[in-house]
Amino acid sequence: MAKRSISNASCTATVMDRGATILSWHPEGAHEALFVTRDANPDAEFHGGIPICAPWFGMGREGVEVPHKHGLVRWVDWDFQGVKDLNGATELTWTLDQESVAHLPGAEAYPRDLRYRYEATFGARLDVALTIESPTEPVVVDSALHTYFLVNNVRQSEVHGLGGAPLEVRGAHDAIHFGALDDGGVDIRLPDRIISVEAEGARDVIVWNPGQEYAEGLDDFAGEDWARMLCVEVGNVQRHAIEIPAGGSHTMAMTIRIASRSHSLIG
Template sequence: MIAIPSSVSLTTGRGGLPVLQVNGPAARGEIYLHGATVTDWTPAGGSPVLWLGSASRFADDTAIRGGVPICFPWFGARAGHPGAPSHGFARLSEWSLVAAEDDGQDVTLRLRLTDDDQTRVSAWPHRFEAVYTVVFGSRLSLALQVTNLSDETVNFEEALHTYLEVRDIRAVEVSGLEGAAFHDRLAGPGPVRGEPGPVRFRSETDRTYLDTRARTAVHDAQAGRSVVISKDGSAATVVWNPWIDKALALSDFGDDDWTTMVCVEVCNVGDAAIQLAPGGSHTMAATFEVDPDPITRSTPR
């Protein structure tokens, strides 16, 4: 049994699922052991940064729609395995809390997932250890370290499928991806030449931007803030909004929820998938910071 500081409580959350609630001096937060899904990060004096759908289901057999689900060890559908769950098994698994610390400013939680009887007969049957470090403070820092415990080289995809709350997606811009080529899942398999300006939303958007290593920023002028995203160990970025028709088709998505969210996902997917030799480790990290000026100060440099 690990020691838990007074700023952290382990309680029963929605759907009867265990949840860690954080009340630190710099932020409050929440992370479900189911999927190690962060569902809240609210900096002190601010408003919630992460989006949670009005129709999100909390059950041990489904992924939580919102917050930061972890996609691992594959992204999207698993080729050749039609019965495999979308985005892998990590977001459907119960993770174990292995450390909790409060340094008087930031609260750090560390969770762990390893292979078990179910994963060993899945579409990705390898031995592994995944350690997820979450730091709740004036910034939200996430780091996913995967270690290959098998005796063969493994390949995997990973994504921090971050849902960010916005006032109105039609007035939102994403900067930092200018000029980056991307795969448009709605248009076909080939890469599309990058665009000169920021990403704007006028219809369903489902893009994987390639070779993206700089910061990105989600500018929400109506909310008067930008969310700046820095990353390390990631070579791709997914930008997604389902728009009207897709939202209507998703059973765990409210009909109008598409207007108040955008996903900007730090990831290694497709051609950027990770290859690990036996005993090797890889860490993918993301840091989120709120800037109160949505136009001038948050533009990535």
């Protein structure tokens, strides 16, 4: 399970091959964007960074039984394909085939030749793209980018762009906002900065915080860790799961930017 460090003129970042999980992205002149629990364990349910949820999300869709939460691909090391310099940004690419997860419970419900590709470009903004390809069989897949944002104090956060009034999260919260991305992106507004999240090929936004009581039952949350994070995830889940035809593919992309409350968005 390799960890990889990125440093360029625009940012520093850290990733690991387990789940192709981004652990840190810190743009120059801005705040670290991502939260990771202090006792995070890559071999257990990982709380932090940007885990990839596929081919199911949560406990799956109605009428579909799954053995555990959030899919298969986060439990194994992805195949690192290389790094590319892009004018002040750095692109990393991973791939994964279904054979690599065939030993995991639930894998038998999906085509044996299902394939994944993940591209992440680290610069003044963070761009990621997840492509799922099914060469020979039609398949229905849920997918989500389970992003843990560092917010310092969740009680001082607001999520804008979900429709209606801004969402204030003061403790335990778990909700899917179906179709929230149909009309554009979302912003997380903090006292000192705004985190902007845009997506293509994704319709839904999931907002989650465990709250104090639930966090106390999680092995890797310590003290007030829960109050320093807010998950604002993009995806296609449950009734918006993607139908990929035989020979087809689907790409879901996300862009994250950070701005101070007094300056324009970086990147």
